Amino acid sequence: MFNPTIAGITLRALLGRKRxxxxxxxxxxxxxxxxxxxxxxxxxxxxxxxVLGRVGFSALLPLTALIVGxxxxxxxxxxxxxxxxxxxxxxxxxxxxxxxxxxxxxxLLFAALPEFVAxxxxxxxxxxxxxxxxxxxxxxxxxxxAVFVLISTITRHPVAFALAYVAVWEGLxxxxxxxxxxxxxxxxxxxxxxxxxxxxxxxxxxxxxTAVILAAIATAAAVSYAGTRLRSFRLTGDA
Amino acid sequence: MSAPSPNGAAAGAAALVELxxxxxxxxxxxxxxxxxxxxxxxxxxxxxxxxAGKSTLLHMISGFLEPSRGTVTIGGVAPWRNxxxxxxxxxxxxxxxxYAFLTAREFVTASAKLHKLPDPTAAADRALNMVELTExxxxxxxxxxxxxxxxAKVAAALVHDPHVLLLDEPxxxxxxxxxxxxxxxxxxxxxxxxxxLFSSHILEEVERLADTVQVVVAGRLAAxxxxxxxxxxxxxxxxxxxxxxxxxxxxxxxxxxSQAVQGVALTTTGxxxxxxxxxxxxRQLAGVSREAGVGLREVIPADESLESVFAYLVGA
Numbered sequence: 001m002f003n004p005t006i007a008g009i010t011l012r013a014l015l016g017r018k019r020x021x022x023x024x025x026x027x028x029x030x031x032x033x034x035x036x037x038x039x040x041x042x043x044x045x046x047x048x049x050x051v052l053g054r055v056g057f058s059a060l061l062p063l064t065a066l067i068v069g070x071x072x073x074x075x076x077x078x079x080x081x082x083x084x085x086x087x088x089x090x091x092x093x094x095x096x097x098x099x100x101x102x103x104x105x106x107x108l109l110f111a112a113l114p115e116f117v118a119x120x121x122x123x124x125x126x127x128x129x130x131x132x133x134x135x136x137x138x139x140x141x142x143x144x145x146a147v148f149v150l151i152s153t154i155t156r157h158p159v160a161f162a163l164a165y166v167a168v169w170e171g172l173x174x175x176x177x178x179x180x181x182x183x184x185x186x187x188x189x190x191x192x193x194x195x196x197x198x199x200x201x202x203x204x205x206x207x208x209x210t211a212v213i214l215a216a217i218a219t220a221a222a223v224s225y226a227g228t229r230l231r232s233f234r235l236t237g238d239a
Numbered sequence: 240m241s242a243p244s245p246n247g248a249a250a251g252a253a254a255l256v257e258l259x260x261x262x263x264x265x266x267x268x269x270x271x272x273x274x275x276x277x278x279x280x281x282x283x284x285x286x287x288x289x290x291a292g293k294s295t296l297l298h299m300i301s302g303f304l305e306p307s308r309g310t311v312t313i314g315g316v317a318p319w320r321n322x323x324x325x326x327x328x329x330x331x332x333x334x335x336x337x338y339a340f341l342t343a344r345e346f347v348t349a350s351a352k353l354h355k356l357p358d359p360t361a362a363a364d365r366a367l368n369m370v371e372l373t374e375x376x377x378x379x380x381x382x383x384x385x386x387x388x389x390x391a392k393v394a395a396a397l398v399h400d401p402h403v404l405l406l407d408e409p410x411x412x413x414x415x416x417x418x419x420x421x422x423x424x425x426x427x428x429x430x431x432x433x434x435x436l437f438s439s440h441i442l443e444e445v446e447r448l449a450d451t452v453q454v455v456v457a458g459r460l461a462a463x464x465x466x467x468x469x470x471x472x473x474x475x476x477x478x479x480x481x482x483x484x485x486x487x488x489x490x491x492x493x494x495x496x497s498q499a500v501q502g503v504a505l506t507t508t509g510x511x512x513x514x515x516x517x518x519x520x521x522r523q524l525a526g527v528s529r530e531a532g533v534g535l536r537e538v539i540p541a542d543e544s545l546e547s548v549f550a551y552l553v554g555a
């Protein structure tokens with residue numbers, strides 16, 4: 001299923017351009033905020049969970065995954081370079097699986113790792129809080145990128161749609177409608193993070209088991225449907 | 240530069256491209272209208288003005304668009320939603336989009352690996368040699384001219400030695416030398432038993448390269464077959480000229496007596512002449528004017544645009 005040739009091209013496309021600096025910005029901002037708060041606040045207060053939970057899981061993680069997830073496929077569909085992969089007998093499912101895996105790994109590097117490091121800085125140790133944040137962010141990296149790769153196969157404007165999804169669904173609806181937590185990537189991440197960190201200030205509403213099962217279903221469904229969509233990729237525009 | 244030939248009857252069958260009553264529409268717009276054709280080994284030019292439906296046809300043949308009605312098959316197999324078709328098909332898309340951060344060698348080798356060729360490096364070397372890109376193969380593609388990019392795309396499409404090669408406006412951006420070389424390459428591939436289909440809106444390109452021509456106008460197949468007979472049809476069509484003279488009315492009277500002239504009309508811009516025979520009319524015009532004592536100021540062919548030629552073929 002995993003195709004190393006596609007992985008290599010995708011990685012070079014992602015990290016070989018100026019985009020790598022763009023990807024590093026959200027993580028750097030989180031670390032700067034953490035260092036500033038650490039210097040200004042007593043460690044016994046609840047700011048680490050509130051800031052790293054809120055800023056980390058609702059801003060850093062989805063935005064990084066959005067940039068990466070829409071770049072690995074959406075950008076190639078937009079400029080038609082994807083045709084060079086599609087004009088080969090490689091299965092479309094393999095293309096989606098490989099690209100999602102690379103996108104998740106890069107998001108993990110630029111979002112989950114800074115989240116873990118920020119947890120270490122905030123608490124002064126690599127304890128359960130930092131590990132919980134890191135592991136929760138890993139789960140979020142995988143699900144978010146799968147969702148954004150799927151969005152790239154559905155619309156020719158994946159960034160706009162992904163931003164709308166993050167702002168409206170994750171940012172608004174899941175906070176207003178309690179049942180929406182079962183369909184929230186942020187809640188999957190927070191649920192797992194809280195199970196390890198055991199910190200009520202993380203504002204998690206799902207248990208770890210529920211979060212992981214739902215995240216697995218969402219990822220599998222997104223990857224599978226994205227493969228189906230890519231199989232029906234249409235070239236339109238020029239007559 | 241050499242083009243190895245696919246052997247056997249199986250290869251010949253795999254190289255057969257068939258369209259049966261193929262139609263494609265977008266909403267209320269019909270892009271391709273009830274086209275049937277069979278393409279076999281050799282070079283076929285898909286000729287037509289911009290927007291005629293050539294790319295839509297190529298997209299359907301390469302499996303990137305499903306027909307709204309009718310069928311498309313390559314070697315008896317429908318290409319839509321069938322990635323395996325690319326084991327025997329190579330595609331050179333029109334859009335100038337490649338992984339520009341790769342070198343041509345990396346790009347073509349990647350294509351060979353994606354086709355799971357036993358020796359991707361050797362296959363890439365062979366393909367790069369065929370398009371004469373070996374010397375520049377280790378430079379990133381973003382340093383290439385448009386013509387060189389085009390050759391890199393052709394090399395990637397040829398790397399698995401396909402039975403069928405589809406090229407969408409392949410000569411765009413190429414200089415005359417590159418153009419001639421690419422024509423030689425495609426001609427060689429056609430002679431070695433491959434089915435080569437390329438689209439173009441330039442008559443001269445098609446004339447120099449294609450054995451057979453499919454002319455598409457406004458989504459319909461306007462003419463099909465041997466290029467020479469189609470060219471004859473184009474040359475023998477009525478031509479319209481606007482002639483500005485010192486005395487339009489007198490010249491009109493003199494011209495109407497000629498067998499080469501079908502009709503004349505006095506217009507505000509000059510004398511509009513409908514000639515049935517382009518060559519005879521242009522040879523006779525000066526003499527007829529002199530005999531009539533009329534001075535010629537300007538002779539303008541009014542329907543020399545490609546679109547008018549194609550429009551004539553639709554009606555022919």
